[in-house]
Amino acid sequence: MTDIPAKAAVASASNGSVLLTLMKARTFIALIAVLVFFSIAAPNFLSAANLILMSKHVALNAFLAMGMTFVIITGGIDLSVGSIVGLCGMVAGYLVLNGIDLQIGYTIYFNVLEIALITLAVGIVIGAVNGLLITRLNVAPFIATLGVLYVARGLALLSSDGRTFPNLVGKPELGTTGFGFLGAGRLLGLPVSIWILVVVALGAAYLAKYTPLGRHIFAVGGNERAARISGVRVNMVKMFVYMFSGFCAAIVGLIISSELMASHPATGESFELNAIAAAVLGGTSMSGGRGTIGGTIVGAFVIGILSDGLVMMGVSSFWQMVIKGLVIIVAVVVDQAQRRLQSRVTLMQMAKAG
Amino acid sequence: MTAAIDHDVILKLEDVSKVYSGTVAVKRANFEVRKGAVNVLVGENGAGKSTLMKIIAGVEQPTLGRILLEGEEVSFSSSGDAVNRGIGMVFQELNLFGNLTVAENIFATREITNRFRKIDSQEQERRAAEFLERLEAGIRPDMLVEDLRIGQQQLVEIAKAVSLDARILIMDEPTSALSAAEVEILFKVIADLKARGVAIVYISHRLEELIRIGDYITVLRDGRITGQEEMKNVDTQWIVRQMIGSDAKDFAKADGHVPGEEIFRAEDICLPRVTGGLAVDHVSLSLRAGEILGIYGLMGAGRSELFDCIMGRHGQATGTIFIAGKKVKERDTTRRIRRGLALIPEDRQREGLVSILSVASNLTLASLSRFVRLFHIRGAKENQAVTQMVRELAIKVADPAQEVSSLSGGNQQKVVIGKALLTGPKVLLMDEPSRGIDVGAKADVFRTMRRLSRDGLGILFATSDLDEVMALSDRIAVMSNGKLTGMFDRAEATEAALVAASALGHGPVPAHGEPRP
Structure with missing residues (x-):
């Protein structure tokens, strides 16, 4: 009598309906679909140069989306990443041009590596501010990061009075040259930013799957109360995800400034929305507990290829926005339909077995 | 008909x-x-x-x-x-x-x-x-x-x-x-x-x-x-x-082992209620190794709140607890678990399980540090512990990678118990461990409680089921309105006495929540 649920569970586990499988692989199918479509519709789409260029575009969003994925898995949201991109770009630009004036007649100039590290630290600190607001002061993530969005953007504008820091070539005598390497450099034929993306993505995927912290991130998003009772340090987990998100945003700030060899304070506006879109498209559940780094990366590629491909086809940017929005909505609708279908199949089997 | x-x-x-x-x-x-x-x-x-x-x-x-x-x-x-x-x-x-x-x-x-x-x-x-x-x-x-x-x-x-x-x-x-x-x-x-x-x-x-x-x-x-x-x-x-039915309640007989030294003591635990008054009102009790102490009381008597205080879930709770004679200074749940306390909460869905994670992840959630080298979870070691726990508690699951929500209530409860046991506790707090599970699973849970107490664990379990508390406990504490209103040895406990003690403070004159200006 009591083994009925177990039997039903086995039946549902082995239930491999074609529709369900297709729905589960939807992001991949979407990726292949856009690739096939544009390689037919847009000339030169499949050329190596174009693919690399697109990858560089996609990488920027992919960094933000990875940080966003962890945040969303814990059940939060980080609206401040776009502003952190802008502010971190300004920090890097300022340090290349001006160094830090010690107010005693000396100015310290840092080399490029040090500048990169300081910029990353700034991103992490802003993430920590988000985390503290959310864990210590109990501000809802949406509001806390919305506040930080404005503060960080304001600081970015203040840092230069709204002007661009131009021409970040640096001076050889100060040792500040070489800032362009991140954005324009290549290793083994691939752009440096792609290599960084690969490293960070592998690290994040490993963290999610094989470390206690990763498990805890999912547990907090799945059921915060249960996680707390199981001894998970919920506040520390939340601090981490916002700091990691800030770290990812700082990387993007560095890469963009380095590509342009200039820092503009408005850089990164509305990037947070693209990041959320990529995460959601990749199967991350906004209610927390579900999501993968791999899915998010695929999601970022779908969005990136879609917009670049449409540009190559000469579709107006207004239509691009409409199409992007529709794709996101469809993705989430399919996601919901899949969950419903899956649970209904399981329930019906159990009812019959009972 | x-x-x-x-x-x-x-x-x-x-x-x-x-x-x-x-x-x-x-x-x-x-x-x-x-x-x-x-x-x-x-x-x-x-x-x-x-x-x-x-x-x-x-x-x-x-x-x-x-x-x-x-x-x-x-x-x-x-x-x-x-x-x-x-x-x-x-x-x-x-x-x-x-x-x-x-x-x-x-x-x-x-x-x-x-x-x-x-x-x-x-x-x-x-x-x-x-x-x-x-x-x-x-x-x-x-x-x-x-x-x-x-x-x-x-x-x-x-x-x-x-x-x-x-x-x-x-x-x-x-x-x-x-x-x-x-x-x-x-x-x-x-x-x-x-x-x-x-x-x-x-x-x-x-x-x-x-x-x-x-x-x-x-x-x-x-x-x-x-x-x-x-x-x-x-x-x-x-x-x-x-x-x-024919399969009468199987409470697993006591095996007559003698409890050992005191393993846990709570002194003067108090928890203020939001609406005024105390949800837990100066409760003190002690528990010996290998002893099962049942806490009987009606809904809202403060049993769950007492457990929450012991686990360090309420910052505003006062009182002290001791494990094996040593005072527990840690005030947060994480470190209290490390000191040897574990809670099986009353509400499995809301507090016991992360329902969208797998059976295996749920089982090891509280004890991951046991399987970690540096920062890497050693999958083989984790799987081994999961397999062992699944066998020990007779959890009916085809594959531990299945989502825990696909299990029956009784098996879900066993997963919660397994999670607590994997932390290697000295004192187990069980809040309504048999709620909402079928007869067979209940018997399994009760047998497990017996086995654990024989192995020297101290078990505090809260229930509103008279039969259960009478059949399983070595001693019975009764709570009512946040207060400890009775403490009986099993030999001297009668259902009438327990019911009387559980109704103290619930008389016609309500003690709390009266309209205040």
């Missing part, structure tokens, strides 16, 4: 099944409700009574089967549908809005409005006062529900259901938080409704109550209906036999 002449069947369920993810709550049930009578429904915890009632009240939809109202097939897509057809329900879990007043709750979704669609609060409060009057509860209609005592809230819930003017009124354990005097008033109200031809479905655990007011009785066991009779033809023995 005997059909009385004057009690027509008004509602009939035919072959109704209800399946939740993981559990078959009701299996092919046939159930009849008669007019002008009290139709009693009994069964153990988790037998499916509440589910069956929710189906009638339109809160849940049956997975299979059909509902006949006065011979006509109906389907309710929401509780609103059922209310329109004259079916009202008093819920076991209070479905009230704490932030609204009593009158606003009673008239929720049926607000009385004036010509301009503005809510007429005065009229609502006047009418609410009439219903409350009948319940003699001393509740003012303009009070906020969250300021009321739990028993008073239950009365509001009853007033709300009565105000529906329903033809069928379902009461799911309406007396669980009421004092003896309040129960008498409720019975008067029920008699009154009956005289007006209302069909009442009454669910309760308290057999004396059922025999007193019931006209027809239906017994549920494990989601199936096992007996249906007129009340005058049955006695307590019959009810118990139908409830428990």
